[in-house]
Amino acid sequence: TQLLEQSPQFLSIQEGENLTVYCNSSSVFSSLQWYRQEPGEGPVLLVTVVTGGEVKKLKRLTFQFGDARKDSSLHITAAQPGDTGLYLCAGNRNYNQGGKLIFGQGTELSVKP
Amino acid sequence: NAGVTQTPKFRVLKTGQSMTLLCAQDMNHEYMYWYRQDPGMGLRLIHYSVGEGTTAKGEVPDGYNVSRLKKQNFLLGLESAAPSQTSVYFCASSRIQVQETQYFGPGTRLLVL
Numbered sequence: 001t002q003l004l005e006q007s008p009q010f011l012s013i014q015e016g017e018n019l020t021v022y023c024n025s026s027s028v029f030s031s032l033q034w035y036r037q038e039p040g041e042g043p044v045l046l047v048t049v050v051t052g053g054e055v056k057k058l059k060r061l062t063f064q065f066g067d068a069r070k071d072s073s074l075h076i077t078a079a080q081p082g083d084t085g086l087y088l089c090a091g092n093r094n095y096n097q098g099g100k101l102i103f104g105q106g107t108e109l110s111v112k113p
Numbered sequence: 114n115a116g117v118t119q120t121p122k123f124r125v126l127k128t129g130q131s132m133t134l135l136c137a138q139d140m141n142h143e144y145m146y147w148y149r150q151d152p153g154m155g156l157r158l159i160h161y162s163v164g165e166g167t168t169a170k171g172e173v174p175d176g177y178n179v180s181r182l183k184k185q186n187f188l189l190g191l192e193s194a195a196p197s198q199t200s201v202y203f204c205a206s207s208r209i210q211v212q213e214t215q216y217f218g219p220g221t222r223l224l225v226l
Binding site: 004006009033040041042043044045048088090100101102103104105106 | 117146148153154155156157158161171172203205214215217218219220
């Protein structure tokens with residue numbers, strides 16, 4: 001059973017379209033991170049959200065943490081081919097120390113020119 | 114800075130053979146982790162370490178052993194490889210504080226025949 005469910009698992013869109021990726025759980029997380037992974041490389045952190053209801057923007061990417069800290073979303077505006085990659089959400093349930101992350105299955109995004 | 118490096122990049126093993134994957138980080142991070150990544154499964158934590166000389170089990174530890182004799186190195190061992198251990202293995206490191214970024218290596222692709 002996956003503790004963090006990402007949807008959709010695959011997404012193929014045209015350049016210029018908008019998209020939203022969801023990361024849902026029945027568990028509460030102290031923080032949630034979004035990583036992006038390109039083929040043949042390790043994941044790279046995009047953002048960390050900590051407070052329920054928090055919204056963070058990174059250029060055309062908007063990240064939101066649910067009010068109850070059980071879910072998160074990633075919205076990309078006017079997607080570009082350079083956005084292509086695997087997007088992973090990861091939750092931290094340890095309030096007292098850093099470390100162990102629980103990852104979602106990932107969303108494979110393909111943006112066609 | 115090299116960040117997190119992994120050796121080897123690719124390996125083919127026969128069932129029953131053993132091998133050790135090496136991870137090295139030059140960021141003076143306390144925490145280090147070993148993950149495996151399989152299609153549709155995201156990243157799953159195998160073992161992790163919160164400091165030199167300490168190790169702990171993650172989500173999928175069976176069939177693997179680890180050692181952290183030096184702060185900068187984290188070794189993952191497979192004593193008797195099985196086809197189910199065919200995967201891409203990622204090492205990561207982070208500082209102690211909560212919500213810290215995990216920095217990933219480029220991965221080791223392992224095929225067990």
